[in-house]
Amino acid sequence: MKRRDIVLVMTLFGLLFVAFSGCFGAAWYNHGAGYHSPTLEKINLLLCSTRANSAKENPVDYYMRFYIAGDSAFYGTHDYITHFALDYFNQDDITNKHSWLYNKQNRKFYAFLLATEYPDYQGTSAPPFSLDCGKSTQVHLDFHSESHDFINCRKKANLRGDKAITYLNKKDDEENPKPWAESAAFYLGAMTHYIAEMAHPGHAGGAAMGWSHKWFEQQVCEVTTLNDYTNNGDNTFFEIDLTEKLGWSPIINGIKVSYSPWTCVDKLALITRDNKETDFNGNKGTGEYNGTYLDRFEYDELDRFLFSEVDRNSPKYKSFFDRIEILLNWAVYYTACAIKYCLKNFDGQNTECTPNKEEEPEREYFPPGPWFPRDLADLLARYGLVILVGIISYLRAKGALR
Numbered sequence: 001m002k003r004r005d006i007v008l009v010m011t012l013f014g015l016l017f018v019a020f021s022g023c024f025g026a027a028w029y030n031h032g033a034g035y036h037s038p039t040l041e042k043i044n045l046l047l048c049s050t051r052a053n054s055a056k057e058n059p060v061d062y063y064m065r066f067y068i069a070g071d072s073a074f075y076g077t078h079d080y081i082t083h084f085a086l087d088y089f090n091q092d093d094i095t096n097k098h099s100w101l102y103n104k105q106n107r108k109f110y111a112f113l114l115a116t117e118y119p120d121y122q123g124t125s126a127p128p129f130s131l132d133c134g135k136s137t138q139v140h141l142d143f144h145s146e147s148h149d150f151i152n153c154r155k156k157a158n159l160r161g162d163k164a165i166t167y168l169n170k171k172d173d174e175e176n177p178k179p180w181a182e183s184a185a186f187y188l189g190a191m192t193h194y195i196a197e198m199a200h201p202g203h204a205g206g207a208a209m210g211w212s213h214k215w216f217e218q219q220v221c222e223v224t225t226l227n228d229y230t231n232n233g234d235n236t237f238f239e240i241d242l243t244e245k246l247g248w249s250p251i252i253n254g255i256k257v258s259y260s261p262w263t264c265v266d267k268l269a270l271i272t273r274d275n276k277e278t279d280f281n282g283n284k285g286t287g288e289y290n291g292t293y294l295d296r297f298e299y300d301e302l303d304r305f306l307f308s309e310v311d312r313n314s315p316k317y318k319s320f321f322d323r324i325e326i327l328l329n330w331a332v333y334y335t336a337c338a339i340k341y342c343l344k345n346f347d348g349q350n351t352e353c354t355p356n357k358e359e360e361p362e363r364e365y366f367p368p369g370p371w372f373p374r375d376l377a378d379l380l381a382r383y384g385l386v387i388l389v390g391i392i393s394y395l396r397a398k399g400a401l402r
Contacts, residue, residue, distance in 0.1 A: 028077035028196060029221035030117035059129050060182075064110040072226040077217070078116040080224035081199070081328060082192040084232075084240045085335035086112070092255040092340065097348030101185055101339075108185040115189030116196075118143050119156065133353035136167075136183040143190070150205045150269050153194035157261035160191035161342045168346045181350040188342060192335045195264050199331035204272035219307040220324065237312060238325045245329040247281035255333075255340045264334035264341075271330050 066073055086109075090102045100108055111131060118139075130137045142163075146152060167184035171177055197203045202213045223237035233239040242248035259267070271277040278284055312321055 028081070028200060028224075029217050030074075030076040030078050030120055060107060060111045060114055060131070063114045064107065067110065067113070067226070070226065070230075074114075074117075075226040075229075076117070077221050077224040078193055078196055079113050079226070080229055081196040081331045082113065082116045082189065082335055083229050084332040085192065085339060088242060088332060088336040089255060089339045091250050092336070098343055098346075100181055100348060100350055101188070101343075108182050111182050112185040112189040115186040116193050118186075118190050119146065119148070119160075119193040131182045131186055132180045135180055135353070136186075139183065139186060148194065148197050148203055150198065150203070150265070153197050153203070153269075154262045154265045157191050157194035157265050157338065160187045160194070161261040161338065163187040164191065164342050165346075168343075177349070179346070179350045182353065188339060191261050191338060191342070195261065195268060195335045195338055196331050198265055198268040198272055198334075199327040201272055201327075204269040223307050224328075237307060237321075238328055240329055240332055242329055242333055245326060246333065247279040247283065248333065249280065253280050255336045257337070257340045257344050259334065259337040260341055261338040264338045268330055268334045272327055277330070 063074055067075070086102045089098070093099070093102075100106055101112060103109060129139075131139065146156065148156075164184040164187035167180040167187065169177075170180050200217070202216070228236045228238070233241065239245070243250075307321075310317060312318070
């Protein structure tokens, strides 16, 4: 092959890499702290479901067992943010009509937390399992490789929220309300994933973090474990306290029901990316200029340390850590808002399902996804012309085109 051909081929593959690489990134980690290599990350992302299948156990029950034992093996930053959001939603639910969702003795609670990881599964690798005693058996087919940039997160958050509402409005053959509450809990959990993404500077669209992107996620994962949730504020690295950190009042402010999942993604992204925020007392955001606050720090330098090994209040890094903490608190707030929005018209009445072996479970059908991520159309729209030019140039060089 001539040198010119080699250059053209490398250029073509480079363009293809640019076009496709944005589809496969993940933001906050979904697994326990300590898994840093890409291989282990990928394995552990699937660990709960694959091990559960091997043990012939439903992944929800498997996740529940580890949670009750206090094991963080399957608990990551997405769980952490959503867990606190559910607690604040609980505070705002003065009639306790939605205790079916946040009651830790209820299987629906664990379906909810487990689902926070599902949007990061690649292709059809998410193992199948059933919800609501077998009525919903193919939820895994509703999740394919997808990019989690700002625009797509808005769309997906609304889609998952709408799916949860659909399940809550299910009726029996006589048109009596018969919600599939476990399935609804699952899709509510999946919805929260896209909102939490926007507390990550790289995914909100403002920070050019480069190769430090993964490092940032790994370090945050190390300090957002189940133990950190349980001991919140008691010598933990970050503290989730909407009142202290954001000036929120459960009586005066509450959780805003008017914020749809789409709006919650939008508002959180603006805070993370542009510091367009005021706290609940009217104080403006802590950013020093109109741009991502974390951009001020040299990530090459930050990459030299682990969060757990640096003084949380050192003058050099305190503002960096404080800003991450604020973003996590905002993520909790807007996640709670989205949950309340989706449940605003549901009276909370549902019963535990009871398996009936004589009845064939109702099965849903989700068309299988394409071999490429559904959101790839967006990337092809951006880079398709460049790729086409590269292909034409290569074919001309080979003499295929005159």
